[in-house]
Amino acid sequence: MMQNNHVETTEVKNTAERQVRGVRGVRVLARALSKSYGGREVLKSVELDVKPGEFVAIVGRSGCGKSTLLRLIAKLETATSGDIAFAEDGHQPETRIMFQDSRLLPWKRVLNNVALGLPKSALASAAQALRQVGLEERGGEWPAVLSGGQRQRVALARALVHDPELLLLDEPLGALDALTRIEMQQLIESLWQKRGFTAVLVTHDVQEAIALADRVVLIEDGRITLDQTIDLPRPRARGNLVFAQIEEAILSRVLQHPASAPDSTLGDISLQKSVSQVQWAI
Ligand SMILES: Nc1ncnc2c1ncn2[C@@H]1O[C@H](COP(=O)(O)OP(=O)(O)OP(=O)(O)O)[C@@H](O)[C@H]1O
Numbered sequence: 001m002m003q004n005n006h007v008e009t010t011e012v013k014n015t016a017e018r019q020v021r022g023v024r025g026v027r028v029l030a031r032a033l034s035k036s037y038g039g040r041e042v043l044k045s046v047e048l049d050v051k052p053g054e055f056v057a058i059v060g061r062s063g064c065g066k067s068t069l070l071r072l073i074a075k076l077e078t079a080t081s082g083d084i085a086f087a088e089d090g091h092q093p094e095t096r097i098m099f100q101d102s103r104l105l106p107w108k109r110v111l112n113n114v115a116l117g118l119p120k121s122a123l124a125s126a127a128q129a130l131r132q133v134g135l136e137e138r139g140g141e142w143p144a145v146l147s148g149g150q151r152q153r154v155a156l157a158r159a160l161v162h163d164p165e166l167l168l169l170d171e172p173l174g175a176l177d178a179l180t181r182i183e184m185q186q187l188i189e190s191l192w193q194k195r196g197f198t199a200v201l202v203t204h205d206v207q208e209a210i211a212l213a214d215r216v217v218l219i220e221d222g223r224i225t226l227d228q229t230i231d232l233p234r235p236r237a238r239g240n241l242v243f244a245q246i247e248e249a250i251l252s253r254v255l256q257h258p259a260s261a262p263d264s265t266l267g268d269i270s271l272q273k274s275v276s277q278v279q280w281a282i
Contacts, residue, residue, distance in 0.1 A: 023053030025198030026093040026165040028073055032082035035068050042068050044222040045082065055192055055199040057209035060219035061254065066202040069219065070097070070170050073200060086166075096159035097168040100175050102151035104143040104158075111139030114157045122161065129157035133187060149180035153187070160191065167192070169201040173208065185211055189234065206250050210243060211236050216250060226253055 028050040035043040042065045050056050058066045071077045073084055074097050086093050104113045115126035130136050133153040143151055152172060159167060169188070173181045189212055192199050203209050209216045210230055218226035228250060236243055 023196040024163070024165055025053035025196055026086050026091070027052050028166065028198060028200065029085045030069070030073070030082070031085065033069070033072060033079050033084065034081045035065070035072060035077070036080045041080075042222050043072070043079075046219075046222070046224055048217065048224060050198055050200060053196045053198055054215065055189075055201070055213045056215045056217060057201045057203055057213035058217050058219060059203060059206055059209050059250070059254070062204070064219045065222045066219055067170055070168050070200060070202050073166075074168050093165035094162055095166040095168065096162055096164040097170065098152070098155050098159055098172040100171045102143070102148075102155040104151055104154055106143055108143075109139065110135065110141050110143060110146070110154055113143060113154055114139075114161055116158060118161065126157070126161050129161040130154070132160060132191065133157045147180075149176050149184060152176065152184060156184075156188070156191070160195070163195070164197050166198045166200070169199065169203075171202055171204065174204065181208070186235065188212065193234075206247055206254070207238060210246050210250070211238060218250065218253060220254075226250070 028048070030046050030048040033043055033046040033048075034041060046069065048056075048069075058069060060066050068077070072079055074095060075084070076097075104110075105116065108116070111123065111126055111130065114129055115122050118126070127136065127139060130139055133156050135150060135153050135157065138146065138150065138154075143154065146154065155172070173184050176184060185208060188199075199212075201209070201212060206216075210232075213230055216226075216228045216230060217224055218228075228246070230246060232240070232242060232246075238244075
């Protein structure tokens with residue numbers, strides 16, 4: 001598993017190389033996007049322009065509206081006002097979404113989970129997707145015997161088999177241990193570089209956002225209050241001074257604003273780090 005991951009990570013090293021290979025991703029444009037639940041405005045006229053093939057991470061305190069924005073982009077919900085557009089011609093992109101839990105069907109074997117909803121002829125593509133996530137040997141097993149990280153790899157393969165133009169990631173690594181999480185980040189980055197899809201990642205982990213994204217967007221009380229370009233070469237070394245400085249700057253930005261939404265909390269470890277603790281972040 002690790003070997004495969006390593007090969008894929010080193011095959012395509014940086015954004016420039018990815019650009020040479022072409023971009024399959026779609027542009028995502030949120031225009032004056034608002035969403036209310038029961039009269040309470042959760043997103044307030046959000047403007048966001050994600051370029052084709054770009055990797056954008058959305059961070060912010062719990063309850064600030066990150067997942068709501070992702071669900072609106074996925075068209076799982078409708079906006080109260082404003083809209084999401086994907087391209088000038090109204091094209092509906094092939095979109096896949098990954099959640100914190102893998103949502104595999106326990107009564108289907110791993111390969112059949114990857115090929116879910118596809119004709120039998122797609123089994124070879126499903127096997128290839130499993131190979132890309134380092135699980136080619138596990139196709140005949142039940143999801144229950146896999147680890148949490150392996151199940152998320154299967155979920156990633158299930159998304160990839162559709163060759164998405166847009167991959168939406170709603171805290172997909174949130175339940176994984178630190179090492180597995182870093183391996184998965186590397187895997188997601190290498191597959192994004194190879195495939196060229198547009199990626200939007202919701203995460204509580206500022207370090208993860210900086211490791212993966214071209215831009216880190218901060219949502220506070222339903223509005224985008226920071227849109228930070230991350231101009232670091234890939235793969236990004238977390239021990240790097242510039243990396244740590246960016247992390248510190250984003251965390252200070254988050255921490256300088258006390259909970260503005262009524263249900264905002266600092267309910268996650270990353271945002272609970274004091275700024276001085278992240279000077280030399282791992
Ligand atoms: N279907 C819904 N009905 C009513 N309120 C909702 C619904 N979905 C979300 N909300 C509310 O909208 C606000 C934003 O929720 P959202 O899930 O987008 O936050 P988040 O930033 O992703 O939070 P977290 O980081 O904790 O997952 C919260 O106050 C939440 O309670």
